[in-house]
Amino acid sequence: MAELSVEHLSLRFGGLTVLNDVSFAVQPGELIALIGPNGAGKTSVFNCISGIYRGDGVISFRGQSLIGRSPHEVAQRGVARTFQHGELFAEMSVVDNLLTGRHARIATNPIAEMLFLPSVRRAEVAHRAAVERIIDLVELERYRHARVGSLPFGVQKVVGFARALASEPSVILMDEPSAGLNREEREDLARFILRIKHELNMTIIWIEHDMQMIADLADRIHVLDYGRTIAEGAPDAVLNDPAVLAAYVGTASA
Numbered sequence: 744m745a746e747l748s749v750e751h752l753s754l755r756f757g758g759l760t761v762l763n764d765v766s767f768a769v770q771p772g773e774l775i776a777l778i779g780p781n782g783a784g785k786t787s788v789f790n791c792i793s794g795i796y797r798g799d800g801v802i803s804f805r806g807q808s809l810i811g812r813s814p815h816e817v818a819q820r821g822v823a824r825t826f827q828h829g830e831l832f833a834e835m836s837v838v839d840n841l842l843t844g845r846h847a848r849i850a851t852n853p854i855a856e857m858l859f860l861p862s863v864r865r866a867e868v869a870h871r872a873a874v875e876r877i878i879d880l881v882e883l884e885r886y887r888h889a890r891v892g893s894l895p896f897g898v899q900k901v902v903g904f905a906r907a908l909a910s911e912p913s914v915i916l917m918d919e920p921s922a923g924l925n926r927e928e929r930e931d932l933a934r935f936i937l938r939i940k941h942e943l944n945m946t947i948i949w950i951e952h953d954m955q956m957i958a959d960l961a962d963r964i965h966v967l968d969y970g971r972t973i974a975e976g977a978p979d980a981v982l983n984d985p986a987v988l989a990a991y992v993g994t995a996s997a
């Protein structure tokens with residue numbers, strides 16, 4: 744069974760058709776890249792999956808429909824996402840930001856928390872241990888207690904990525920994680936992406952403009968243009984497809 748599938752997804756805003764009959768499926772542990780020129784509808788696909796936009800069509804996670812679920816419910820089921828623009832708390836430390844990222848997992852009992860019962864203490868210890876594992880995985884050890892707002896942009900992007908991982912999702916949706924990163928930071932990011940794929944068996948849908956990273960890392964590519972699928976398949980074939988090349992011609996986004 745597909746880990747996540749999107750079938751015949753369409754989305755309109757007033758007279759504007761943003762998505763038109765988009766279908767794709769991701770298998771467990773697979774990394775697919777979602778590409779296309781600016782305005783193609785890539786982020787809107789993520790917004791539909793994560794319950795921010797309500798499209799027409801079928802979206803399923805492990806065979807169960809996600810349509811009509813709130814963003815919180817989608818996250819709780821194990822579908823996390825990173826944002827194009829940080830969702831971090833600048834005044835808080837890296838560790839505390841990652842702890843907030845675990846909220847999707849945390850079952851709260853206010854009275855037990857107020858009394859700080861042993862069960863609450865155990866949960867707290869477990870949350871911290873999980874956060875430390877993520878910190879090791881993406882090599883944030885030396886920034887653990889730094890205020891996020893004081894960190895370089897590239898490190899903040901890694902913290903955003905780590906925060907999405909902190910909820911221990913089974914699917915992660917990454918929206919242009921490499922935007923604004925330099926060559927070295929992109930190489931680090933590529934390493935972390937491979938690590939979560941191979942060590943955590945994460946299923947990944949990745950919106951990306953860096954064609955070299957996609958060619959190197961993606962198992963498959965799905966291409967949107969004006970809200971429609973124009974190509975899908977293996978990276979080599981898709982990146983050399985005349986229809987894909989044509990879609991990028993005359994746009995500054997490639």
Ligand SMILES: Nc1ncnc2c1ncn2[C@@H]1O[C@H](COP(=O)(O)OP(=O)(O)O)[C@@H](O)[C@H]1O
Pocket residue numbers: 756759761779780781782783784785786787788
């Ligand atoms: N909430 C919205 N209201 C109106 N139009 C929207 C909204 N969200 C996205 N769009 C439009 O949908 C199109 C696709 O946007 P988006 O999904 O952000 O594209 P991409 O991520 O591929 O650059 C754009 O024309 C955008 O203006």
Ligand SMILES: [Mg+2]
Pocket residue numbers: 785786787827
């Ligand atoms: Mg976008």
